[in-house]
Amino acid sequence: MARFVQNRWYQFAWADEIADGAVLTRTVLDIPMVAFRTDAGKMAVLDNRCPHRFAPLSEGKREGDTIACPYHGLVFNTAGQCVRNPHGAATSTLAVASFPVLERHKAVWIWVGQQEPDENLLPDLSFIDAAPETAQLRLHTAVQANYELLADNILDLSHADYLHASSLGSGFNTRAKSTVEEHADHFSIAWRSDSDDAPPAFNLESPAKLWTEVDWYAPALMVLRAGGHPVGKPERGIDTLNLHNMTPETLTSTHYFSCNTRNFLIDDAAFNAVLREQLIHAFQVEDKPMIEKVQRQMGTPDLWSLGPKMLPIDKGAVLARRRVARLIEAAE
Amino acid sequence: MARFVQNRWYQFAWADEIADGAVLTRTVLDIPMVAFRTDAGKMAVLDNRCPHRFAPLSEGKREGDTIACPYHGLVFNTAGQCVRNPHGAATSTLAVASFPVLERHKAVWIWVGQQEPDENLLPDLSFIDAAPETAQLRLHTAVQANYELLADNILDLSHADYLHASSLGSGFNTRAKSTVEEHADHFSIAWRSDSDDAPPAFNLESPAKLWTEVDWYAPALMVLRAGGHPVGKPERGIDTLNLHNMTPETLTSTHYFSCNTRNFLIDDAAFNAVLREQLIHAFQVEDKPMIEKVQRQMGTPDLWSLGPKMLPIDKGAVLARRRVARLIEAAE
Amino acid sequence: MARFVQNRWYQFAWADEIADGAVLTRTVLDIPMVAFRTDAGKMAVLDNRCPHRFAPLSEGKREGDTIACPYHGLVFNTAGQCVRNPHGAATSTLAVASFPVLERHKAVWIWVGQQEPDENLLPDLSFIDAAPETAQLRLHTAVQANYELLADNILDLSHADYLHASSLGSGFNTRAKSTVEEHADHFSIAWRSDSDDAPPAFNLESPAKLWTEVDWYAPALMVLRAGGHPVGKPERGIDTLNLHNMTPETLTSTHYFSCNTRNFLIDDAAFNAVLREQLIHAFQVEDKPMIEKVQRQMGTPDLWSLGPKMLPIDKGAVLARRRVARLIEAAE
Numbered sequence: 001m002a003r004f005v006q007n008r009w010y011q012f013a014w015a016d017e018i019a020d021g022a023v024l025t026r027t028v029l030d031i032p033m034v035a036f037r038t039d040a041g042k043m044a045v046l047d048n049r050c051p052h053r054f055a056p057l058s059e060g061k062r063e064g065d066t067i068a069c070p071y072h073g074l075v076f077n078t079a080g081q082c083v084r085n086p087h088g089a090a091t092s093t094l095a096v097a098s099f100p101v102l103e104r105h106k107a108v109w110i111w112v113g114q115q116e117p118d119e120n121l122l123p124d125l126s127f128i129d130a131a132p133e134t135a136q137l138r139l140h141t142a143v144q145a146n147y148e149l150l151a152d153n154i155l156d157l158s159h160a161d162y163l164h165a166s167s168l169g170s171g172f173n174t175r176a177k178s179t180v181e182e183h184a185d186h187f188s189i190a191w192r193s194d195s196d197d198a199p200p201a202f203n204l205e206s207p208a209k210l211w212t213e214v215d216w217y218a219p220a221l222m223v224l225r226a227g228g229h230p231v232g233k234p235e236r237g238i239d240t241l242n243l244h245n246m247t248p249e250t251l252t253s254t255h256y257f258s259c260n261t262r263n264f265l266i267d268d269a270a271f272n273a274v275l276r277e278q279l280i281h282a283f284q285v286e287d288k289p290m291i292e293k294v295q296r297q298m299g300t301p302d303l304w305s306l307g308p309k310m311l312p313i314d315k316g317a318v319l320a321r322r323r324v325a326r327l328i329e330a331a332e
Numbered sequence: 333m334a335r336f337v338q339n340r341w342y343q344f345a346w347a348d349e350i351a352d353g354a355v356l357t358r359t360v361l362d363i364p365m366v367a368f369r370t371d372a373g374k375m376a377v378l379d380n381r382c383p384h385r386f387a388p389l390s391e392g393k394r395e396g397d398t399i400a401c402p403y404h405g406l407v408f409n410t411a412g413q414c415v416r417n418p419h420g421a422a423t424s425t426l427a428v429a430s431f432p433v434l435e436r437h438k439a440v441w442i443w444v445g446q447q448e449p450d451e452n453l454l455p456d457l458s459f460i461d462a463a464p465e466t467a468q469l470r471l472h473t474a475v476q477a478n479y480e481l482l483a484d485n486i487l488d489l490s491h492a493d494y495l496h497a498s499s500l501g502s503g504f505n506t507r508a509k510s511t512v513e514e515h516a517d518h519f520s521i522a523w524r525s526d527s528d529d530a531p532p533a534f535n536l537e538s539p540a541k542l543w544t545e546v547d548w549y550a551p552a553l554m555v556l557r558a559g560g561h562p563v564g565k566p567e568r569g570i571d572t573l574n575l576h577n578m579t580p581e582t583l584t585s586t587h588y589f590s591c592n593t594r595n596f597l598i599d600d601a602a603f604n605a606v607l608r609e610q611l612i613h614a615f616q617v618e619d620k621p622m623i624e625k626v627q628r629q630m631g632t633p634d635l636w637s638l639g640p641k642m643l644p645i646d647k648g649a650v651l652a653r654r655r656v657a658r659l660i661e662a663a664e
Numbered sequence: 665m666a667r668f669v670q671n672r673w674y675q676f677a678w679a680d681e682i683a684d685g686a687v688l689t690r691t692v693l694d695i696p697m698v699a700f701r702t703d704a705g706k707m708a709v710l711d712n713r714c715p716h717r718f719a720p721l722s723e724g725k726r727e728g729d730t731i732a733c734p735y736h737g738l739v740f741n742t743a744g745q746c747v748r749n750p751h752g753a754a755t756s757t758l759a760v761a762s763f764p765v766l767e768r769h770k771a772v773w774i775w776v777g778q779q780e781p782d783e784n785l786l787p788d789l790s791f792i793d794a795a796p797e798t799a800q801l802r803l804h805t806a807v808q809a810n811y812e813l814l815a816d817n818i819l820d821l822s823h824a825d826y827l828h829a830s831s832l833g834s835g836f837n838t839r840a841k842s843t844v845e846e847h848a849d850h851f852s853i854a855w856r857s858d859s860d861d862a863p864p865a866f867n868l869e870s871p872a873k874l875w876t877e878v879d880w881y882a883p884a885l886m887v888l889r890a891g892g893h894p895v896g897k898p899e900r901g902i903d904t905l906n907l908h909n910m911t912p913e914t915l916t917s918t919h920y921f922s923c924n925t926r927n928f929l930i931d932d933a934a935f936n937a938v939l940r941e942q943l944i945h946a947f948q949v950e951d952k953p954m955i956e957k958v959q960r961q962m963g964t965p966d967l968w969s970l971g972p973k974m975l976p977i978d979k980g981a982v983l984a985r986r987r988v989a990r991l992i993e994a995a996e
Binding site: 152156158159161162163174290293294297298303306308309310311312313 | 400
C-alpha cells in the first residue's frame with residue numbers, strides 16, 4: 001500500500017546543502033537516503049542501506065562516481081548498481097535503489113514512483129532563479145508533524161491574523177475570505193482586497209490594496225505570492241514570491257523547504273540578513289511549535305479519524321487533502 | 333470501552349496551583365485539559381484541543397469568561413461553547429468538552445462521565461478546611477505509574493516497615509494485621525494496637541497505643557488517619573489526617589495529590605516548613621522511585637495479567653481493585 | 665514461544681564485575697535479573713522481580729545467603745525460595761526464578777532452559793584461565809543491536825579490511841576466503857594464508873603467514889584465534905586467543921563480552937593498559953556504531969524479513985543463523 005503520493009518530484013534538499021565531496025543523508029518517505037555529487041558534478045541520490053546488510057553507504061568512501069559500503073566494501077555507482085564486489089561477482093541483484101534526480105531552481109529533486117520521471121510534473125519555480133541572492137532566503141526546517149498539516153497551514157492564511165498577529169496579521173485574511181480556482185494539475189486559492197489594513201510587516205500605509213495567492217501542487221508544494229500597495233499608489237507597492245514545500249520524512253515528520261523572494265531592496269544584503277533572522281524566528285517561535293503541538297494533541301497523522309470540525313477557511317486544505325487521497329488511492 | 337471509572341469527581345489540581353489570569357494544563361484520563369479562572373472567579377476546565385484542528389487553547393488569549401484558540405481565533409466560553417467564530421457562524425457543533433467543576437476542600441474537582449454531576453459523590457474532606465495553613469501540606473507529584481499501584485501502596489501500610497524503616501516503620505503495621513469494614517460507597521481498612529513500638533517519626537515514648545486507618549473511595553481517593561500516644565498517656569498523643577488521592581493521567585502515569593494535616597504544633601510555620609521538606613524527600617526518595625520501578629518491571633498497567641502472588645496484606649488492594657473493575661464494567 | 669535458544673549457558677557477567685557484598689542487575693533474554701555473592705562466596709542469579717508485586721529485589725537487604733524485597737520484606741534464598749514472609753506462611757508458591765550458576769573461566773554463567781544444567785555444554789575457554797592478567801583484557805559492552813548481527817560481524821572477518829582498514833585490515837581476510845568445518849556442537853571458520861600482507865596492528869614484517877580462526881558455539885559464543893609470522897620466521901610470530909560472546913539482553917540489544925589474550929609481552933602491564941585503550945577505542949568507534957546503525961536502518965531484529973543479498977562471506981553467518989533457528993524451533 002502506498003502511504004505517499006507516487007510519481008512526483010520530491011524536494012530532497014537545496015542544492016547548496018550538499019557540498020562538493022560531502023554526502024547528505026536524509027530520510028524521505030520513510031526511506032533513509034544519501035545524496036552526493038560525483039567528481040563530474042552529477043548529483044546522485046541512493047537508498048542509504050546497502051542491499052547486503054543495510055549498512056549506511058553515507059559513511060563509506062566516495063571515489064569518482066562511486067560510493068563504497070563502509071562495512072564490507074561493495075561499491076555502487078550513481079545508478080545504484082554494484083560496480084565492485086570484493087567478495088564475488090558484482091551481480092545486478094546487488095543493486096541499491098537509485099532515485100532519478102533533477103537539479104532545478106537551486107534545489108535537488110528526486111523522482112519517487114514506478115513510472116518514468118516526467119520533468120513536466122515539476123512546477124515552474126523560475127522566480128527562484130530570477131531573484132538575486134541578496135533578495136532570496138532559502139531554508140530547510142525539520143518539523144515533527146505530518147506534511148499535510150503543514151500544507152493546511154499555508155492553504156489557510158487566516159491563521160496569520162492570530163498566530164502572527166504582530167507581524168503578518170491585520171485581520172485582512174480573515175475578512176477577505178478566499179476564492180478558489182481549480183485546474184487539472186493544481187489549484188489556486190487567493191485572498192484579495194481593494195482596501196484593507198496592511199499587515200505590520202508589510203510596512204505599508206493603510207488602507208492598502210492587498211493580495212495573497214497560493215498555487216498548490218500535489219502533494220504539498222505551494223507558491224505563495226503576497227504583497228500590496230497603498231490604495232491608489234501602486235508605485236509604493238511591495239510584492240513577494242515564496243516557495244513552501246513539504247517533503248514527508250515520515251507520516252509524522254516533514255522537511256519544510258521554503259524560499260522567500262521579494263521585489264524591493266533586492267540588492268541589500270544587510271536587509272536580507274535581517275529578514276533571514278526574522279523569518280527563522282517567526283517560523284521557529286510561531287508556526288513550527290504550534291503545528292508540532294497540534295500533531296502531538298492529535299496523536300495520529302490521520303486528521304479525519306479525529307472528526308475535526310471544518311470551517312470555511314479550510315476550503316483549500318480540504319481540496320488538497322482530497323487530491324492527495326485520490327493520488328494515493330490511484331497508486332495502490 | 334471505558335478505561336477509567338466514570339461518573340466520579342476527579343481532582344484536577346489544588347486550587348492554589350491555578351493563579352488568577354493563568355492557565356494550568358494537565359492531562360487527566362488521557363484527555364489534555366486546560367483550567368483557568370474567569371474574571372468573575374469561576375473555575376473552568378475544558379478539553380485543551382480546539383474542535384477545529386486540535387490546537388492547544390491554553391496558548392490562546394484569555395478574556396473575561398472566554399479563551400481564544402491561538403491558531404484561528406475561535407473563542408470558547410467556560411461551558412465549552414464557541415461564542416465567536418471569526419470565519420462563520422458560531423454553531424453548537426463547534427463546542428469543546430467542558431468538565432463540570434467543583435471547588436471544595438482547597439481543590440479543583442472535575443466531573444467525568446455522562447451522568448449528572450452529583451456533589452454527594454465527593455467524600456467529605458472538611459479536615460482540610462479545618463486545619464490552619466501552618467498545620468497542613470498540600471502536594472502534587474507526577475508519578476510514572478498506574479494509579480492503582482499507588483492506591484495499593486496506601487492500602488497496604490505494612491510497606492512502611494520496609495520501605496520507610498527509618499521513619500515510619502516500627503514493625504507495628506506488619507504485626508497489627510489489618511481489619512476491614514465494607515460500606516456501600518467506601519471501605520475502611522485499619523491497623524490498630526493497644527501497645528507496640530511507635531514509628532520513629534512519631535517521636536513518641538514506646539510502648540504506645542497506635543492507630544492507622546484508611547478510608548478508600550473509588551477510584552483511588554484515600555483518607556488516612558495515623559497517630560498514637562504512649563500507653564496510658566493520651567494527653568501526650570499525636571494525630572494526623574491525610575489525603576492521598578490518585579488521579580490517572582494515563583494508564584501508566586498519575587497525578588498524586590496529597591494533603592497532610594496534624595493536631596500538634598499547628599501554629600508552627602517553621603515546623604511546617606521542615607515537615608514539608610521531610611515529606612517531599614520521603615516521597616521522592618522512597619515511594620515514588622519504588623513504585624515507578626515496579627511499574628517498569630511490570631511492563632504493563634495490568635497487574636493481574638502478570639499473576640502476582642497476593643498476600644494477606646493485599647486485602648485492601650484486592651477489594652479496591654474489585655470495586656474499580658466493577659465500576660468500569662458498569663460504565664461500558 | 666521461545667524467542668531465544670534454551671538449555672544453554674549464557675554469560676551473565678565477568679566474575680569481577682560483581683563485588684563482594686554488592687549486587688549486579690542485568691536484563692538477560694528479556695528477564696530482569698539480579699546477581700549477588702553469598703557470604704560463603706556462592707554466586708546467585710535470581711529474577712529481579714519479587715513474585716508478590718514485582719519490586720526490584722536488587723534494592724533490598726542482603727544478609728547471609730538471602731536477599732529481602734525492599735517493598736514488603738519477603739526474603740529469598742539463592743534458590744529463589746521464600747524463606748521468610750513477615751505477613752504469613754513462606755509457601756513454595758512465593759518462589760522467584762533462580763538460574764543455575766556456573767563460575768568458570770573468570771565468568772559467571774547462567775543456565776536458561778527447562779532441562780537439567782549440563783556443564784559439558786559450556787565450551788572450553790581455559791585459555792582465559794591460562795593467560796596472566798597482564799596478558800588479558802576482559803570487557804563488557806552494551807550494544808543496541810540484535811546478538812546475531814554481532815555474531816555475524818565476527819563470523820565474517822572480511823569486514824576488518826573495510827571497517828578496521830587502518831588497524832586490522834590488510835586485505836588478507838578478503839583475499840584468503842574462508843573455509844568451514846562443521847561439527848555436531850560447533851563449527852569452525854578460518855581464513856589462512858601462507859603469504860600475504862599482515863594487518864598494521866600485527867606489527868609484523870610482510871609477507872607473512874597469517875591465520876584467523878573462529879570456533880562458533882550456539883547461540884553466539886565465539887573463540888577467535890588470530891596471528892601470524894613473517895614468512896619463514898616462525899620465531900617472530902604472534903598469536904592471540906579471544907572470546908567474543910554475545911548474550912542477548914533483548915532481541916535488539918546485547919551484552920557483548922570479550923576477552924583478549926596474547927602470547928607476547930605477557931608480563932607487560934603497561935602494554936596491556938595501552939592495548940586496552942586501543943581495543944575499547946576500536947570497538948566504541950568502529951564496530952559498535954556501525955552495527956547499531958545497521959540495526960537502526962533495519963528497523964527489526966529479523967534479518968531475513970528484509971531480504972538481504974547474502975554474499976559468500978556470509979557463509980559463517982548463514983550457518984550460525986540456521987543452527988540458532990533450529991535450536992529455537994526445537995525448544996518450542
